[in-house]
Amino acid sequence: MAVNLGGLLMKNPVTTASGTFAAGREYNDFVDVSTLGAVTTKGVSLHGWAGNDTPRIAETPSGMLNSIGLQNPGVKHLMDVDIPWLNDQGATIIVNVSGHSFDEYLAVVDELEQACVHAYEINISCPNVDAGGMTLGTDPKCVESIVKKIRDATDRPLIVKLTPNVTSITDIAKAAEAGGADAISLINTLLGMSIDAERMRPTMARVVGGLSGSCVKPVALRMVWECHQAISLPILGMGGIMNGLDAVEFILAGASAVAVGTANFVNPFATQEVIEGIADYCERHGVNDVNELIGALKC
Amino acid sequence: MAVNLGGLLMKNPVTTASGTFAAGREYNDFVDVSTLGAVTTKGVSLHGWAGNDTPRIAETPSGMLNSIGLQNPGVKHLMDVDIPWLNDQGATIIVNVSGHSFDEYLAVVDELEQACVHAYEINISCPNVDAGGMTLGTDPKCVESIVKKIRDATDRPLIVKLTPNVTSITDIAKAAEAGGADAISLINTLLGMSIDAERMRPTMARVVGGLSGSCVKPVALRMVWECHQAISLPILGMGGIMNGLDAVEFILAGASAVAVGTANFVNPFATQEVIEGIADYCERHGVNDVNELIGALKC
Amino acid sequence: MPLINEQARIVENECVGPRLYLMVLESPQIAKTIKPGQFVHVRIPGMPDHILRRPFSVYAANPATNTIDILYQTVGYGTDFMTTLTPDSASLSVVEVLGPVGRCWMPPEHVKRALLVGGGVGAAPLYMLAEQLVKAQVHTDVVLGAQTEQALVCRGRYEVLLSSHEADVVAPLCSTDDGSYGRAGFATSLVAEALESAAQAARPYDYVAVCGPEPLMRAVAELCAGANVYCEVSMERRMACGIGACLSCVVETTDGKLRACVDGPVFDATKVVW
Amino acid sequence: MPLINEQARIVENECVGPRLYLMVLESPQIAKTIKPGQFVHVRIPGMPDHILRRPFSVYAANPATNTIDILYQTVGYGTDFMTTLTPDSASLSVVEVLGPVGRCWMPPEHVKRALLVGGGVGAAPLYMLAEQLVKAQVHTDVVLGAQTEQALVCRGRYEVLLSSHEADVVAPLCSTDDGSYGRAGFATSLVAEALESAAQAARPYDYVAVCGPEPLMRAVAELCAGANVYCEVSMERRMACGIGACLSCVVETTDGKLRACVDGPVFDATKVVW
Ligand SMILES: Cc1cc2nc3c(=O)[nH]c(=O)nc-3n(C[C@H](O)[C@H](O)[C@H](O)COP(=O)(O)OP(=O)(O)OC[C@H]3O[C@@H](n4cnc5c(N)ncnc54)[C@H](O)[C@@H]3O)c2cc1C
Ligand SMILES: Cc1cc2nc3c(=O)[nH]c(=O)nc-3n(C[C@H](O)[C@H](O)[C@H](O)COP(=O)(O)OP(=O)(O)OC[C@H]3O[C@@H](n4cnc5c(N)ncnc54)[C@H](O)[C@@H]3O)c2cc1C
Ligand SMILES: Cc1cc2nc3c(=O)[nH]c(=O)nc-3n(C[C@H](O)[C@H](O)[C@H](O)COP(=O)(O)O)c2cc1C
């Protein structure tokens, strides 16, 4: 079940989607983080952000919207509290990195170089940050240049997480590749909105938010498949994975590894069940090595 | 309940989404087309198209994918068979127009000028046509120029239907406005994909297709709301409307009228129930004129 | 016949074979009007995430009891979910059926000898046709094929029906893939022999109706074309609207792409481009 | 206490007042460990389209019968849907409960006199606390407010409980918006008077616990701040994970944005930034 995600060795292809699993401790009664391919931590910025007002979520058909706004206590707290705990547990760690500016991304990575973490996932795609974030991830030139800068700052596996809210996902993926990324993550949330008709108001304080959950799976699969054909980097696929079969779909479409997000909220055992489901699928189909499934879709 | 959609008078704000209601006859045992605000017919091209191979659809969480590929018997057949029938029923008619090239769009509209129809909806957004279609609808310059050309060819209300598969929907909407559109339609389908993991194959023959149904509602609402703020044209809102409350959400977000699509497949009475649902909402909220609700969202 | 959409109470929902279930629905209007070969488009209540209706042929319709029978095989999410519905459940005991939809079987007007060929669960949609033909005193033979003996699920009902009329063969001819009942192998060889021997006996078939997996229908269609016998097939396609509006379900024919739901499901086999 | 996710059979699910239902769940592990003020995060089976869990306080826990009681009000899709679940349904008689979650009520250690204030369905999560206090022989008074008499749904249970202990007031003080029972108007005025008269009688309250609509909680918190009485409130927020991971549910506090699910739902009222 082991896979190699752009230099990051994972004992199985399953990690958590950033922001849905904190740094793993909250799920400790359900999931032993050392059994996961990796734990991807909640987006972290240099000094910590307060995030948006509540309500921050809304339920939507087969999915949900969130506008957490990257609330986080800053990279120092992550390094003092969360990373040591994850290290103690024997987890493989991917740190999701955020910033309001190129410099902030770099500063966060610089700090993290001192910590025992195994890869970075650069979130250039969060729709909930007014500066940086969204705009950054939709322009190929910006993407290439921020990736280049971070590439120069680290030798660790560099995963770039893309937003699906673009006309051409392959243009952005190519830019990340040109910048020197080791892998790309697909997809972050789709920008959406929810209205409470009876109250004539938006359901969330910030009006718009990011859509996740199984409703987005068709869009996510399409983007993974397009990028698998367009670039040669490995892909971390996510967006609506609720069970092992969903994960296999992403792998067949071209993902080398997958992340489980919203499913954790529905079922705290989701990550474990996805791992078991993939193993079960391989057994039923006589697949000895999960790597054989990557991009194995017959079209 | 009457609304004015860029010069098209509708007795209520509800029409059908192109491609989900044919030209109304198939639903005749369930829906009296003269009671609808309008009937929007299936996309029509100059000489008719054969469409894609089957399987053409796939079920997805709270939605479906389709890759019909604009199968249609051509504008002549529409004018000989469908429009006369709709005229006999007393329906208000919006004809959805497709083409492989600028010239084909113009040729279709030229033909239709002879027919008794009430408005055009120009589909510059279908993801299932290799030439034209998708590419056209994602580039503001192309959008402006095709709209200008068609604007010169007709005085009838001109509705331009946009694709949601773009980085900035407001840029495209502005281009349609600049080109002289009377209204815009939002949204066509999101590009998606579905995989049959057990068979290791795409679920549909054409691999990718257009996502519709309630799963897309959050994205559709967001785009209607963004465009309502960015341009001054009226908006025909659609994407996942299953009942009256969904329709009210679109109207509150800024739609002057709404279209019911995938819901027809689930419930053949859907259009009627949406009309009743809007009326019921107005009554419960003491709204005398549905026009008061347009864009009335309190943020 | 106008289309009807009715709330149908589940009267029965039982396992009747390997992955085979019989659902009896109280659907008075459709029970009265449905013809052999037509189908109903069923909205299954309570399925999380899944929104589309599912098409099912009507196996038997009983206007006296106001019921229609559906014989279904579990092949995916919806059919699996259907097995959990029970007549006595508070909320999940009513399905919504839209019908009768589609072109029925259309034997030639003065048909004398008919052969019905059912593969797997395809035996079900032919049963009403068999009843109709037997009632009209048409000499009717039946060939059934399935994977195993237990999967030959309508066999008993066909036996009763056929034994009630005069014919050369009073029981369905059967084949099973595993040889557990009847001829071992595919139904096609039984069909070839039946066509052959009928022709040699100078009492040739003038109508063949086939319902089953596409390879079977195609093979039988080719045999019939060779033997110059009129043959109809019932085509399965994924359906969204189920009533002719969406063009999801087209079948490639010599007249272009036609809709399985309303131009079919039953087609003249010579028109189908396989 | 470790978190547990258990399949809980529905033992009872009955209407007990206007838009109010009592669901009794067989949830042995949570029944043993849950503390007053904690909640369970419930996955409701069979809801089309809706995926999130719903948080509910536990009204009563009975380790002897292995059950927990949830008193819920129908306010939207999920709570409406919950009313259709029945103990005897084949597929929809089991819910998944995750718990016990959150910070419980934490009266000061040597509390002498407590006032519990419940608005509407907020009376429910206070009942276990009332039991605990009465058992510990703390002098406990209760104020309940609701829209109408029928909506004062836990009143009977509080009456029985309070009459079992020695106190100035042996029945809950009640107010209704429509004056159909007790004081007409909001519960706040009863609270103000209770604080006042307790202080005048030199037997002041040293603990107030409030659960109900935010305006009520805020008003009571302000009265308590004025009277210098320690006050706790139970905050409601929309929740995704329900266990502290997603940051959906934050409450603005003097210590920053804290999670209602695990840092609350019960907060020291002086810390809440309203
Ligand atoms: C006219 C007609 C008559 C039919 N009659 C019968 C019958 O009498 N008994 C019976 O057991 N089956 C019958 N079928 C097939 C039946 O519709 C499918 O087995 C059923 O839709 C599968 O649904 P699912 O949710 O279990 O499968 P899933 O794979 O989960 O379904 C996903 C989607 O694909 C569609 N789909 C999947 N398989 C088929 C298929 N073979 N044909 C058409 N659509 C499919 C479903 O309707 C749904 O939209 C008939 C099909 C047609 C077109
Ligand atoms: C800690 C806690 C304890 C609670 N205890 C009780 C209780 O004992 N009895 C009771 O009747 N209610 C209680 N509630 C409120 C209850 O969770 C909501 O009424 C319920 O979630 C509404 O769900 P719905 O599907 O009917 O509403 P919908 O509006 O359809 O729900 C949509 C989404 O919003 C959320 N939501 C809606 N209203 C609320 C709300 N008031 N609080 C939190 N989330 C909400 C839902 O959980 C869901 O995610 C509690 C809430 C919290 C946070
Ligand atoms: C509550 C919530 C918080 C999230 N926070 C982050 C984040 O901090 N950084 C990030 O890159 N993505 C974040 N995401 C996006 C997810 O990592 C993931 O890309 C997305 O939810 C799609 O996967 P899913 O459908 O499995 O949830 C968040 C998603 C949710 C639902």
Ligand SMILES: Cc1cc2nc3c(=O)[nH]c(=O)nc-3n(C[C@H](O)[C@H](O)[C@H](O)COP(=O)(O)O)c2cc1C
């Ligand atoms: C089967 C099908 C066929 C469609 N054909 C067309 C078409 O011909 N022209 C067009 O502009 N849109 C077409 N659409 C898009 C719909 O008109 C509509 O924009 C979309 O489905 C979103 O609405 P809904 O979620 O209510 O279905 C089609 C959609 C479906 C599902």
Ligand code: FES
């Ligand atoms: S299913 Fe819609 S046309 Fe046949």
Ligand code: FES
């Ligand atoms: S609900 Fe996820 S942190 Fe509270």
